[in-house]
Amino acid sequence: MTMTSAMPRARERKSRTRTKHVSQLPAIKLTQLLPSHIDLMEPLTAAIVCVDCKTWCPITGMLGHVQKLVPHHTGKAGEAAAIRCRSSNRRVEFDMTIPEWRQALADAVTEASSRTATMVLPKVFSPQTDRTLRARAERTPAGRVADWNAVLPRVAAADKKRRAVPAGNTPVEGPEVPADTLHPKRPAH
Template sequence: MATPTAEPTARKRRRKTRTKNISPLPALVASDFTASQIDLTPGKEHVFCPACENWTPITGVLGTPVLVPHHTTPYHDPTTTPRRCSNTNRRITLDTVIDTWRAELAERTQASATVASRRPTKVLPKPKAHAAPAASQLKPAPLSAEQVRRVFRQHQEQCLACRGEAKNQNGQTLPCPDGERLAVTVLRLFRQEPKRQALREFFARERRRFDREYAGAAPKREAGWAAVLPAVQNADQLRRAVPQDARPTEGRPEIPLDHLVPRQAPAQPEKGRLKCEYCSATESSLADAVAAGWCRIIRRPHCGRCANRFPAWTRTSF
C-alpha cells in the first residue's frame, strides 16, 4: 500500500518590497522632516515624499532604509499616465528617536487643538442704525424772508459771477444760476410776507381766546371736583380698610338661601393648557400664564387683560 504524499504549502510572502537597486540621489534625513511629515510607528514607517508630495512607505528599516518604488500619481487613475517618482528607492537616514518623534507629534497636535478652539473674548455689537423717518413725519423749517435775504447777500459777496468778474473766452459775463434762484426766492417771500403775517396774527388771536375761555371755565371744574372729592376719599378709605384677600359685603343685597343653585365645577381646559373664562385665550403652561399676568377670579382662570376689568379684591394669583 502506497504511503500518501504530503500536500505542498505556499511559502510565506515577504511583507515589504525587497530590491538591490539604490537611487543615486543623496539620502534624505528624517530629522529634516516635521513630526507631521513622517510616521515612525514600528511596522508602519511612512514619509511624505518631497518630490511627488505623497505618503510613501519606508522599507529596509533594519538594514538600509529606502523609499519603496511609487508613482507621482495614483496608479488606478485612468485619466493620467503613470510615471515613476524620482525618489524611488532613495535612501533615508532615520536619525530620529521614536520617543522624541512621538513627543513632538503630541505637542503639535495639542497646539493645533488649542489654536482651533480659540475664540474672541469679546463680541463687539453691531451699532443699530435708526430708521429714517417717513416723508409724512418730516417737519421742514419755515422759510423766512430775512434769512433768505442774508444768504443771498453772502452769496453775492463770494460769487464772482454775481459780482460780474466771471467772464468766458469771448469776454461775456457768465450768469449765476444759484444767485438767480436765491433772488427769485427772496422776492417770492417778500411778496407773501403780508399774507403770512396775517395768518400768524389770526392764530395768535385764537390762542388767546382759547386761553380766556379755559381760564373762565376753571371755577366750574373746581366746583365739580370739590363736589365729588368727599365721595372719592370715602371710597378710598373703605378700600384701604378691606383686607387684601377679603370680600366686602357692605351695600350688597343678601343672597337668597331658599333656592340656591348648586355650584358648578369650573370648566376643565385642555390637558396642559389654560383657557381664559372671559375671552377664551389660551396659554400652554401655568408658568407662561403666571408670567403673562393671569389670575383666578371666583376660582376661574382669567388672562391679564380680562382680569383688569374686575376689582383688585376679586383677583387671586395662581
C-alpha cells in the same frame, strides 16, 4: 484539467523586492518633515510622505542597515501614467526617536487646535437697526448740535404746557391728597 509536462510553469517569485540600489539624492531627515507627515505608530511598517510627489510611501529595511523609501510612482494607481518618482530608493535618516516624534506630533496637534476659530459671530441686524446704526455712524458732532437746536423750540413749548395750571378751582368733591408720606407696617407673624 490535467497537468502535462508541456504546460508552462511559473517560477517562484521573491516575496519582496530587494535592491541594493540607493538614490543619489541626499537622505531625507525626519526632523525636516512635518510630524504629521511621519507615521511611526508601528515602527516595522513605518511610512512618510514623499518630499517630491507628496504621496505616502513605506520605508523598507527597518531591520537592516539602510532604510529607504520603496520604489513608487508619482501618480495615482490606475489613473495617471506610471512614472517612477525620483525619490524612489532614497535613504531615510532617523535623526529622531519614536518618543521624540510622538512629542512633536502632540505639540503640532495642540498648536493646530489653538488656531481653530472660537469667536462667536454676532447675529445679523434687522434692516431697521442697520439703518439706525448707519445713520448714527454718518452723523457728525456739528450735525447733532444742529438737530438738537432744531428740536429745542418744540421742547420749550411742551415744558410750558406742562407747567400751566388749569383754570378754575380745585375740585370740591373727592378725597384729600395726603401731604406726608405713608409707610405701611407689616403685620407680625
